[in-house]
Each structure stands twice: as structure tokens, then as C-alpha cells.
């Protein structure tokens with residue numbers, strides 16, 4: 237694996253990533269006439285972009301709330317769009333395929349889109365959806381590279397300006413235990429933050445062999461760096477997002493290492509160890525590994541402050557101990573309950589006109605952290621936040637020969 241750290245300092249202000257996002261996207265702004273008002277009980281007409289594992293799974297959860305109606309779907313492969321269309325009783329004329337099938341979907345009458353495609357496609361598809369005046373429900377990770385993160389931040393801002401809801405589906409951010417614990421940290425209950433640990437040991441399998449043809453890639457994208465962003469972006473983002481949420485700031489620099497030792501079949505890396513340094517000397521120590529079956533999966537973030545400790549595990553407990561303890565509790569089936577809360581709140585935000593879209597900028601920030609970890613790891617060295625933001629190169633997969 238070759239290093240692709242950008243180490244030129246082009247003078248981009250390290251706090252300017254949201255402000256500079258417009259230049260990275262060239263988005264159209266949705267005409268106000270495209271945006272309509274809703275009643276609290278009104279069903280939203282939905283289009284699904286990406287009819288794979290997560291798309292089909294989450295489509296049913298949307299349906300089960302009784303607040304949505306599926307009216308269109310798109311997948312690169314026509315048979316997948318058709319199978320999902322049959323399942324969701326979508327008119328045959330509104331099932332689209334090919335790389336640009338989502339554009340035809342957006343041309344039709346619908347209120348919102350649910351984007352469940354490989355991460356590389358998220359910025360382009362989300363930007364087009366906002367430009368078409370659709371509310372956006374988006375799977376993590378939001379992007380694979382810096383321009384993609386900036387694009388999503390800009391799409392979130394444009395959505396707000398155009399009275400559209402834009403929600404990124406991190407389950408932890410939808411959980412009341414996490415919300416309350418992090419609220420307390422931000423209120424100062426831990427005192428000065430000193431050291432954080434963000435870990436992602438994962439035994440969930442290598443997701444099979446890498447694709448052997450370009451045609452296979454849209455459906456077997458995990459191993460393709462430019463489509464997934466590597467394991468660290470595609471999966472370990474879950475723990476970095478919590479760390480970034482708690483830290484509530486951008487790091488000054490990161491230095492790291494890692495490699496591919498355990499999963500010989502992988503074309504991406506299977507372990508990373510990266511330290512992030514924040515202003516005031518706060519440090520987050522991050523590790524992620526694709527480990528052997530039987531090891532407990534964790535999406536863990538623990539932060540030590542001068543006056544207390546917060547501990548959070550997606551598959552376990554959330555609590556604070558110290559001068560101002562918070563008992564917290566067990567997160568239960570967060571994989572499902574977090575998605576359901578996001579689905580229910582998405583409808584509420586639309587129905588009640590809440591367009592703050594806080595998850596867009598927050599996800600851009602944490603996704604930048606994951607990209608930073610990859611760059612520090614690949615280069616086995618250091619990268620500053622300023623250098624990261626100057627990395628304007630895009631990861632580009634080989635899509636030659638795929639149907640438009």
C-alpha cells in the first residue's frame with residue numbers, strides 16, 4: 237500500500253473546512269418552490285438509492301413506522317432494483333439502474349431519499365438530492381476523502397438554507413444514554429479533558445474475496461479503497477465519531493501506523509494505531525483491528541478528564557464516574573433502536589420544520605478524522621489538520637465499462 241499523505245501546507249485555515257466546502261462541490265441551490273410543507277401525520281414519499289444489505293434492511297424499518305411510503309428505488313444492478321421494488325411494492329416504472337439511475341429517481345415526485353450505496357458515491361448523490369429539493373437520510377460513512385467530507389458539510393448547509401432535512405444515520409448519536417452523557421461532558425462534568433481511548437476491534441469477517449472485475453465492484457466494494465475509504469473509514473468511523481463528538485473540536489495533528497497482516501485476502505489494511513492531539517494537549521489514542529472470530533466486537537470510547545471518566549460502548553454500557561457521576565445504562569439493541577430513532581426523528585424534523593441538520597457538519601468532522609487516521613497510518617507518520625484540509629485529491633475508483 238503506498239502512502240498518500242498530503243504534506244504540503246497550502247495555508248488553508250484549519251477551522252475553515254465547512255466554510256470552504258462550496259468550492260469543492262459546485263452545487264446548485266434548490267429552488268424554494270421545490271420545498272413543500274407537511275402535516276405531522278403525512279406519509280413521506282421515499283426513494284431508496286442502494287438496494288443492498290443495509291438498504292433492504294432499513295427500508296423495512298421505515299415502512300414499519302407507518303410514516304413513509306416507498307415510491308421509487310435505484311441500484312446499479314437492475315435485478316437488485318427489481319427485487320427491492322417487488323418487496324416494497326414500487327411501480328415497475330420507478331425502479332432505476334446503472335450509475336446514473338439515481339438521477340432519474342430524483343427527477344420523479346418524491347419527498348426524500350435514503351442513500352445506502354458504497355461511501356464513495358455518497359457526496360455526489362447527496363448533493364444531487366439536495367439540489368433536487370429532496371430531504372436526505374444518509375448512511376455513514378459520508379465520504380472516502382477530504383473533498384467528499386467538505387461536500388457533505390456543504391450539502392448539509394445548503395439543505396438548511398433550503399428548508400430541507402439532512403440526517404446522517406449514526407446510531408450512537410440517536411441514543412439517549414449517549415446524548416445525556418455527552419451533554420454532561422460538554423457541560424464540564426469531566427473537568428479538563430486529558431486522555432481518550434477510541435477502539436474498534438471487529439471480528440465480523442473480511443466480507444469475502446476482493447472483486448475480480450470492474451462489473452463486480454458496485455456490489456463488492458469493501459476491498460476497493462476508493463469505494464470504501466478502507467476499514468478505518470468504512471467501519472471504525474463508528475468509534476471515531478463518538479470520540480469526535482465528545483472532543484467537540486478539531487485535532488491539531490495525528491500520527492500513526494498500521495498494516496495488513498491478519499487478513500491476507502484483503503486489499504485494504506486490517507489494523508491501525510493512531511494518536512490525535514487536540515488543542516490544550518488533550519490526546520485521543522485510537523486503535524482499530526479486524527480480528528479473529530470469537531473476540532468481542534467493541535465500538536468503544538472512553539475519555540479521562542481531570543474530574544471524571546466517561547465510558548461508552550455501542551454494544552454495552554454508557555456511564556460517567558467521578559465528581560459528577562451519571563449512572564447511564566445499557567444501550568440494548570442499538571443497531572436497530574438507533575436506526576429506528578433516526579427514522580422517526582427524520583419524519584419529525586420534516587413535519588415540524590427542523591432544519592438545523594446538526595449531524596451533517598458533525599459527521600463531516602468525524603469522517604475527516606477517519607481520513608486523517610488513514611493518511612497518518614499509510615504514511616507511518618504525522619499529518620496536521622491544516623495539511624489534511626489541503627488534501628484536495630479525490631480517491632477515484634476504476635468505473636470504466638460500468639453502465640451509466
Ligand SMILES: NC(=O)c1ccc[n+]([C@@H]2O[C@H](COP(=O)([O-])OP(=O)(O)OC[C@H]3O[C@@H](n4cnc5c(N)ncnc54)[C@H](O)[C@@H]3O)[C@@H](O)[C@H]2O)c1
Nearest residue numbers: 286287288289290291311312352353355375376377454455
Ligand atoms: N450500522 C450502520 O450504520 C451500517 C451498517 C451496515 C452498512 N452501513 C452503510 O450502508 C452503506 C451500504 O452498505 P451495505 O452493507 O448495504 O452494502 P451493499 O453492498 O450490501 O449494498 C450497496 C448497494 O448499492 C448498490 N450500488 C453501488 N453503487 C451504486 C450506485 N452508484 N448507484 C446505485 N446503487 C449502487 C450496490 O449494487 C448494492 O446493492 C455503506 O455506506 C455502509 O457503511 C451502515
